[in-house]
Amino acid sequence: MRTIRVVSRRSQLAMAQTKWTIERLRAAVPAWEFEIVPIVTQGDRIQNVPLSEVGGKGLFVSEVEQAIAQDHGDMTVHSLKDVPADLLPGLVLAGYPERVEPRDALVSRQNLRLADLPQHARIGTSSLRRAAQLRAKRPDLEIVSIRGNIDTRLQKLELDGLDGVILAAAGLVRMGWDDRISELLAPDICLPAVGQGVLGIECRATDADLIEVLQAITHEPTRTAVLAERTFLGRLEGGCQVPIAGYAQVLPTGAVSMTGLVATEDGRRVLRAHAEREDAVSAGQVVADDLLARGAAEIVAQG
Incomplete structure (x- = not known):
C-alpha cells in the first residue's frame, strides 16, 4: 500500500491530464492510492506578458519540479512540449503514455481553413514557433499574442475580435473540444513543438518503485520519438x-x-x-x- 502525491497545475487541461493518468496508474497498481496536490505556477500567475519575455515555458515547470524535489509531491504529469531540455537535477521523465494528435489546430470564427482566411486576418497564438511559421506561409496575417489557459484562449476568439487562434490539437482532444477544430495544420505548414501531444510523467530519480510502474504504462514508440525530439x-x-x-x-x-x-x-x-x-x-x-x-x-x- 502506498499513496502517490501527484502535483498538478490547477488549469482545466492540467487537471484533466492528471486525472486521466491516475486512472491508468490505478489500473496498473490497484493497491496504490493517488491524491492530487494542486499548485499555481509563475506561468499561471503572469498572464499579460508573452512567455518568451518572462522566462519561457519553464515557468510552468520549475515550481512543480521544486515541489517534487522537496518531497511535497511524488510525481507530476506535464504537457511534454512545456518541459525544457534540462530537468531539475535529481528528477527524471519516467513515463510516456501513447501520443495523441501532435499537430497544431486552427480554430477560426467562421470555421475557415488557413488558406481561406481573409487578407490581414487577425490570428492569436502564444507561441513564437507557430507565429514564425504562420508568417512564413501567410505574411499578410496579423499575429496577436494571447496568453491564458486553453478555455481562455478560445474565449478570446470572440472577446478580442480575432479571426482565429492556433492551439495544440492535443489539448482540444483531451478536453473533448475537438469539434471546434477548423483545420489540423499539416507539419509542412506548421511543424509541431518538441513533445507536442505527449504526456511526460516526472518523478524523483531515486523512486525505483514508481519508475517501474510509470515504465509499465509507457508506449515505447512514443518514448522513442520523444528521445529523438528531446535529443x-x-x-x-x-x-x-x-x-x-x-x-x-x-x-x-x-x-x-x-x-x-x-x-x-x-x-x-x-x-x-x-x-x-x-x-x-x-x-x-x-x-x-x-x-x-x-x-x-x-x-x-x-x-
Missing part, C-alpha cells in the same frame, strides 16, 4: 525564446524519422532538416547538426 532540442540548446520545432515518428521498419526546424521570429528565415536513422539519439543529433551547420546556431544565439 534534437538539447543539441540546439533551445528554449522558448527562439522558434524551434521538432517531430519524430517510428517507421514500420523500426527506424526513426525526424524533422526539425529553426526560424527567425519574423518568419523570413526558416531552416528545416530531415533524417532517418536506426536509433532515436542519432536521428535527433543528425537533424540538429544539419541545422546548426546551416546557420541555426546564429539564430539560436540571437534568442
Whole structure:
C-alpha cells in the first residue's frame, strides 16, 4: 500500500491530464492510492506578458519540479512540449503514455481553413514557433499574442475580435473540444513543438518503485520519438525564446524519422532538416547538426 502525491497545475487541461493518468496508474497498481496536490505556477500567475519575455515555458515547470524535489509531491504529469531540455537535477521523465494528435489546430470564427482566411486576418497564438511559421506561409496575417489557459484562449476568439487562434490539437482532444477544430495544420505548414501531444510523467530519480510502474504504462514508440525530439532540442540548446520545432515518428521498419526546424521570429528565415536513422539519439543529433551547420546556431544565439 502506498499513496502517490501527484502535483498538478490547477488549469482545466492540467487537471484533466492528471486525472486521466491516475486512472491508468490505478489500473496498473490497484493497491496504490493517488491524491492530487494542486499548485499555481509563475506561468499561471503572469498572464499579460508573452512567455518568451518572462522566462519561457519553464515557468510552468520549475515550481512543480521544486515541489517534487522537496518531497511535497511524488510525481507530476506535464504537457511534454512545456518541459525544457534540462530537468531539475535529481528528477527524471519516467513515463510516456501513447501520443495523441501532435499537430497544431486552427480554430477560426467562421470555421475557415488557413488558406481561406481573409487578407490581414487577425490570428492569436502564444507561441513564437507557430507565429514564425504562420508568417512564413501567410505574411499578410496579423499575429496577436494571447496568453491564458486553453478555455481562455478560445474565449478570446470572440472577446478580442480575432479571426482565429492556433492551439495544440492535443489539448482540444483531451478536453473533448475537438469539434471546434477548423483545420489540423499539416507539419509542412506548421511543424509541431518538441513533445507536442505527449504526456511526460516526472518523478524523483531515486523512486525505483514508481519508475517501474510509470515504465509499465509507457508506449515505447512514443518514448522513442520523444528521445529523438528531446535529443534534437538539447543539441540546439533551445528554449522558448527562439522558434524551434521538432517531430519524430517510428517507421514500420523500426527506424526513426525526424524533422526539425529553426526560424527567425519574423518568419523570413526558416531552416528545416530531415533524417532517418536506426536509433532515436542519432536521428535527433543528425537533424540538429544539419541545422546548426546551416546557420541555426546564429539564430539560436540571437534568442
